[in-house]
Amino acid sequence: MTSIIETKDLIRDFKKTRAVDGLTLSIALGELFGLVGPDGAGKTTTLRLLAGLLDVSEGDASVLGYDLKEKAESIKPHVGYMAQQFSLYGELSVMENLQFFAELFDVTPKDMAERTERLLTFAGLTEFKKRRAVNLSGGMQKKLALACTLIHEPEILLLDEPTTGVDPISRREFWNILTELHLQGTTIIVSTPYMDEADRCSRVGLMYAGKLVECDSPKNIREKLEGDVIEIQPEDWQKALKTVAGLSGVREAQTYGESIHLLVDSGKRRLPEIERVLKKEKLAYRSIRIAPARMEEAFISLIRKLEA
Numbered sequence: 001m002t003s004i005i006e007t008k009d010l011i012r013d014f015k016k017t018r019a020v021d022g023l024t025l026s027i028a029l030g031e032l033f034g035l036v037g038p039d040g041a042g043k044t045t046t047l048r049l050l051a052g053l054l055d056v057s058e059g060d061a062s063v064l065g066y067d068l069k070e071k072a073e074s075i076k077p078h079v080g081y082m083a084q085q086f087s088l089y090g091e092l093s094v095m096e097n098l099q100f101f102a103e104l105f106d107v108t109p110k111d112m113a114e115r116t117e118r119l120l121t122f123a124g125l126t127e128f129k130k131r132r133a134v135n136l137s138g139g140m141q142k143k144l145a146l147a148c149t150l151i152h153e154p155e156i157l158l159l160d161e162p163t164t165g166v167d168p169i170s171r172r173e174f175w176n177i178l179t180e181l182h183l184q185g186t187t188i189i190v191s192t193p194y195m196d197e198a199d200r201c202s203r204v205g206l207m208y209a210g211k212l213v214e215c216d217s218p219k220n221i222r223e224k225l226e227g228d229v230i231e232i233q234p235e236d237w238q239k240a241l242k243t244v245a246g247l248s249g250v251r252e253a254q255t256y257g258e259s260i261h262l263l264v265d266s267g268k269r270r271l272p273e274i275e276r277v278l279k280k281e282k283l284a285y286r287s288i289r290i291a292p293a294r295m296e297e298a299f300i301s302l303i304r305k306l307e308a
């Protein structure tokens, strides 16, 4: 596999804060890589470093073979960076925003005309092209921001929480566009607080305090979860939750709607014990089973271990 992004012991300091602390990462051409981690973990700093927008404090990094310490400017035409607080020009129309970014990146008028039409269709914004950006819905603004990021046809996309605060339908639409770009061969690194999005990536990196503490396929990360998940659908989830949350072997208890997910040390061992307790307490349930672990549980469990 050709690697397109390489970092080795990469460090970025802000005065006393070490925002990125010895990051070693290799991204292959065409990967859809998800970056997750708690607030302040260093995701934005990493993306800004890779976009050539921040100086490296120590260590090595290269993008498309260009050394970030010497050739950061050469990287820019190849990279599309969508900032966490990406700002459109609210008073400009959808079309004018695209034109603005096209000019910023020296896209020729001919290419611009062809690309804007294609991107508008791609983002489902054709019928809104005259609308001012400020009057678009949140989801549409994100799609426009992505279209602006794509106008110079970058080979690498660096997207910082592009769907935060967007409704689930728009999030799905946005991800369908990303999947399409991924299939076309664009290399994408995307940070996200949403675990269902992390699950759609080919590989996921978990950052914690500036370090990459886990990096693997979503499937392998889920399998690394130590313990099992028991899902219960009780008649009265509040009472049931109180009863089961403190039982021995139960590490976490979370509710999803009216079902309870328990992270336990061993599903096989705890399932009969929990059933016994529920029966004894006369707490009826519709079902109880060992359920497949979800990304969210895997990450919560990994982070708990780091904090312990």
Ligand SMILES: Nc1ncnc2c1ncn2[C@@H]1O[C@H](COP(=O)(O)OP(=O)(O)OP(=O)(O)O)[C@@H](O)[C@H]1O
Binding pocket: 014, 015, 017, 018, 019, 037, 038, 039, 040, 041, 042, 043, 044, 045, 046, 084
């Ligand atoms: N320009 C800056 N000046 C000083 N400190 C900064 C600066 N940018 C980031 N930091 C610090 O570096 C650390 C990492 O921040 P970063 O924004 O990279 O985290 P993040 O993972 O993107 O967080 P979030 O999920 O909240 O967006 C934090 O402690 C932050 O306060």
Ligand SMILES: [Mg+2]
Binding pocket: 043, 044, 045, 084, 160
């Ligand atoms: Mg951030």
